[in-house]
Amino acid sequence: MQGVNVVDHPLVQHKLSIMRDKNLSTASFRRLLKEISLLLGYEVTRDLELTTKEIETPLEKMQAPTIEGKKLVFASVLRAGNGLVEGLLDLVPAARVAHVGLYRDHETLQAVEYFFKAPSDLENRLVIVVDPMLATANSAIAAIQMLKDRGATNLRFLCLLAAPEGISNLRRAHPDVEIYTASIDRQLNEKGYIVPGIGDAGDRIYGTK
Incomplete structure (x- = not known):
């Protein structure tokens, strides 16, 4: 699909398969999500622009990429x-973090805003929007629009799983935003959950129901 990058590295796929198991403990799910986010992070930042600066190694001076x-x-x-x-x-410790508070209305499946806090000068920064699941894409579309309204112009979307319906909706609403995911699953069910999926990511991360 145009504008969609599937990270098919064997370690990503292996860890994702373990995470799908409904019997996996909360602690193990959380640990694997952190591990897989590092691997996804390598891909979503693969083409960051580099410059050079002079440093001195124990042997000599050099122009080092930064x-x-x-x-x-x-x-x-x-x-x-x-x-x-x-x-x-852990991969990019100097990065800034924005928080976009949205929840999905279980009746309408629409995203409802309740919190927003972001660094200044978004227009001069690459903004990577992060959510484990791209299901209906209502939350992703709303979050990206909120960031654009605050000045962001260079955005990417990173998720663990995506449904074809969500990809289509997000690409239609924000065709300038590339999607990075570990898997495109089969479809959404009647409740708007990705299948085969991993269940509710938030509940599995935090041990809630």
Whole structure:
């Protein structure tokens, strides 16, 4: 699919298969999500622009590659997005973090905003929007629009699982935002959950029902 990047690295696929098991403990699910977020993070940041600066190694001076531009932003769609952000911050500890509070109305499946906090100068930063599940895409579409309304112009969306319906909806609403995911699952069920999926990511991360 145009604008969709599936991370098919064997370690990503192996860890995802373990996470799908309904009998996996909360602690193990959380640990694996952190591990897989590191691997996904490598892919979503693969083409960051580099510049050079002079440093001195123990042997000589050299022009060393460093990331160019302002620090990137991980925008977590609360609450489940935080499960991915923890691993991403291990990969890029200097990154800024935005929090976008949205919940899905179980009757309408529409996203409802309850919180927003982001760094300044979003227009000058790469913003990676993070949510484990891209199901209907209503939350992702709303979160991206909120960030655009605050000035963000360079955005990507990173998730663990995506449904074809969600991909179509997000690409139609925000065709400028590329999607990175570990898997495109079969479809949504009548309740708007991804199948075969992993269940409710937030509940599995935090041990709630």
